[in-house]
Amino acid sequence: MSHQRFAARRGRATSYPFQRLRNLPVGSVELTDAFWAPKLKVLREVTVHDVLDKFESDGALRNFDFVSEGRGGYHSGEPWFDGLIYETLRGISDVLAVHGDEALDRRADRIIEKIARAQEAVGDGYLNTYTLLDRPNQRWGDNGGNLRWQHDVYNAGCLVEAGVHHYKATGKTTLLKAAVRFANHLCELMGPPPKRNIVPAHSLPEEALLKLHRLALDEPELQGRLQEPFEAAGYLELARFWIENRGNHDGRPSWEAYAQDHKPLLEQEEAVGHAVRATLLYSGLTALYLSTGEEKYLQTAVKLWDNIAYRKSHINGGVGAVRRDEKFGGDYELPDDGYLETCAAVGMGYFSWNLYLATGESRYVDYLETVLYNILLAGRSMNGRKYFYENPLVSHGQHNRWEWHSCPCCPPMIVKLMPEIDSFVYACDDNGVSVNLYVQSDAALNIREHEVRLKQTTSYPWDGTVDIGVDPGGEASFSMRLRIPGWCRKYAVSVNGQPASFTVVNGFAEIERVWKRGDTVRLDLDMPAALIEAHPNVASHADKVAIRRGPVLYCLESMDNERYAIQRGAVQYTRESLDPDKYRNRKIAPDAGFELEQREDFFDGAVLIRSKDAEGNDIVAIPYPYWNNRSRGAMNIWLSCDKPKAEKGWKRRLYRILNAGSR
16 A cells, blocks of 8 residues: 555544544654654654564464464463554554555554454454463353453454454455454353353453444445445443443452452442453543443543543653552652553553543643653663663662563554554634644644645744744634643743734633634744652652753753763773762752753764752753663752742642743
8 A cells, every 4th residue: 555545544643523622643743853753754664663573573463373273272472462462453554544554554464364264263252362372261251261461352452452443544344344243242141140250360352442443433324335234332231331341340250459349430430450351441431421421431431541641650751659569558658669661651642642632621731741741761772672661760870671481461552652642733613723743844734624734833842932823725714823831931922923812721822813824823832841749648859859841851861961080091980979879869959050052973863961969069960761772870859959848839749840940
């Protein structure tokens, strides 16, 4: 398929009837910036092939061959490897929607053929290579099996989601047909009596079925091409059953709080249990609201998001503080050695985006932005071949990205989220356009029946000036809404060089006017380096501050902040006065100033921050997502600080600016 044929598939985003805003499809905005575009190029040319190569080396693709050959064999990898292959294919599909890479397309097709053959060999739509090869008599955890471990339902959901994304990107139906066959099998088996009470022990299938439901409504004629039943109502009702049947353990094991199964979801007051499962479940819950408009789902989703964002989120956007069970801790339990799995932050990003579509509130995009600029980028090395499972805030040198892992679930999640970035930049409604992310880009949007071209020019996140050129073709009346990030204290909006009249609605500066070709909007976001403190209830951070500038968290790596001297006549290096304990406990004054240094030779031209500690020693802070790319040394985001006594009035904030230093 040519690049032009891929491009013709664009305009096929999954949209739900109760969205407040219309999301754009992947590939509809062309990113032309010096920040994201190079990273996406590495994803396309390096990371996706690296992930597939390593899965192939692990034997994960051979598992499908063993099933299709019908001669038995051993299963390679963990039970959820099928799902990770499907998630990678979902991400590859979105890569193809942006760049019609012929070689990658062919490679994906070869894997899809393996999957389709394996499913055909089984015969009834079911497919889970682990269960089929290692526990052939224990489908769905029967006969002494363990569904929580086997991941039968999770893997099915990943296949469904991959099938939808692949069809939307390419127009091909082989993977979609496998997805529909499996979804139909699930619908026949699971649900209210007399069907079986089975719910996912690992969430994701909930939203996957809702995407398939939407596709079946939008394109019912696909049933003829698929030669399979394609009934939207069944997919919706199964997703509803999975979400509403939490806490009902009649005839099945309880997955307990670990998998948010301790009581009905609509009665749950706080986020508990495995953080990846939780955030994906809550994303599905929000999608159920977007599908049905039933307020009880939205109310529960907002309540759970508030609990995470204002009581259980680390400063880098990570969630899941406790290593045991990879779970949320209690309120304000945010240790420096928190687990903070990359997958959980990605799940929180999707949850936040769905809530933004439901409400139009900027705070949800603020959270997504934090995840994108910190966790997502930290989760993969700059060369595209190494990965973080955990995202610590402090490391004494023991944390390093791995080339691969026995549970490599995070790379597929990175491959899923990163190619979707262009679809987050804008959203529309009947009144106009919302500018959510500031990324240099070109877009053509349909606003009030006008094709409006927007050209965004910016060096964000290193600079807070954003120019947006508007070309509505002639004249067109609509509103443009510019997100004012939660970290920004001062900003200015102008149109054609003159201060603009605007109102602030849901965290957006809204300009309503008649636009004409050549109009230019400028947003100036004041972006000083700032010291950030945690809520007083976070006891572990009572005397600590971190440095942040704009959406980017900063950290101190030992290689920049320990002094060395060469011993003349010797081959070795010796440290001088800054011993490790002193390095880890450096102190900064609350009114410290900062110097910004744009370094073109620092990967993609990042801004470094320089300051002095309380003893007059130099401090060099680099963007947090870039750490562990140059050395395997220590890292710390925190500095000790004699902060003024915490004042009242934190409200829902978990972190706030203590001091904004030099711009």
